[in-house]
Amino acid sequence: MSVVLGDALGPRGRRRTAIASVVSSAVLLGLLIIALRRLSATGQLDAAKWSFLVKPLVIRFLLGGLGNTLRAAAVAIVPAVTIGTVLALGRLSRKAPVRLAANAYVQFFRALPLFILIIFMFYGVSKLGTDLSPYWALVAGLSIYNAAVFGEIFRAGILSLDRGQSEAALSLGMRRRQAMWLVVLPQAYRRMIPTILSQSVTLLKDTSLGFTVTYEELLRRGVFVGAAGKDPLQAFVAVALIYLAVNMTLSRAARRLEIRQRRRYRAGSIDIAGAEDLQAVAAGASMGGT
Amino acid sequence: MSVLIHNLGAFGAGFRTTLALTLASFAGALAIGLVVASMRVSPVAPLRAAGTAYVETIRNIPLLVLLFLFFFGFPKMGIQYPPFPSAVIVMAAYTGSFVAETIRSGVNTVARGQAEAARAIGLTFPQSLRLVVLPQALRAVVAPIGNLFIALVKNTALASTIAVVELGSVYTRLITETAQPVAILFGATVGYLALALTGGWIFAEIEHKVAIKR
Known part of the structure; x- marks a missing residue:
């Protein structure tokens, strides 16, 4: 209501x-x-304008594109989350130079359009003497950019945890590092699962930028299909619907998880310090690169 | 670095187009966002459903796909615009769905008593929305909308794929034509950073002015 x-x-x-x-x-x-x-x-x-979409060959071609899209997204998430964790820890470090470096990374790569980064990975890097395939250029761009976003998300997640958690761990005699890895991080990750999932939707959408470096993901294959039959409208509608189906499933899962989390932690999956931070991240990140 | 000085004119022209594209799309996005957010909180069920359908559809399709659908697909049904207006329409529609969600979350922060009081003094729903609820909701979401502005600045780079000659397109051309990719990257970064930082600063100022401390 x-x-x-x-x-x-x-x-x-x-x-x-x-x-x-x-x-x-x-x-x-x-x-x-x-x-x-x-x-x-x-x-x-006219039915004739749409019928090509149900040809087995076309379906297989488009689903192959979806496979490439999912593969790039899945492969990019791993380093993004890993580097993101390192960045979050760096930003909360007690050593000023470490903090400065991590902050600089996050600020720089969040301000840079993902498109610019991916183009650089493909056309720019080849001028510097090493060639990246379209696939790796896309994955590298996505990872580097999303690491900054995840760095921001994890930092907010760590800050959202009750101070008592790390204080209790420290008073048990753990070292700071132990308290972080054994007590704080596991809880922070769990709280962040819905946010991680919704950022994954953004990342999945951003794989469409692979088009600009000739990676054969769903959109590029849609362009082929549309150009071949001279029916771009129908081809792009099909591509849009496939994206819609995949992303809605993921978004739904994220929302359901969030509701469950909220019930589990009563006041909300995120509260105390860092709440505004996270809200800002969520609004910015959900639109993120694209 | 000489490559930058050499192409300063091209960068400048691209920057101006990016700026125009950003401002025009953002104005459109705010308008769309306000309308759709109002629809989503209205007591009229069909409007609510339409608003939800709009937001859910647009948000779950990549911007690049929407751009291609509009620019290469829609002409087939007689809807055809030049690259720049096309980019503005699609960017506004895309960003508008995010603005709508943000405003809606702002509406949630407005104390229930406000709407109840508005009703108690006899305001109709559109009146209470326009005069009581939205002014307060908007103040609460200045910062998140500022983030959306920055995201939009970055997203405008995609307009280069439908032949808008903006900063991203100048960058792509120069990076393939010249042998100094790092300098070109630097040039483009400065352009986007300038826009994003200025935008961020303006929104921080606005927030400072209008925020309600609770």
């Missing part, structure tokens, strides 16, 4: 809402009809 209205409407409010419902349904329906008529007037709704 509406967040703003709070309690139930009276008779007049209900009547108004009912009228508004009818009117807005009519308007939305009208827009849909206009769109469909436009499509059919230009012949884009």
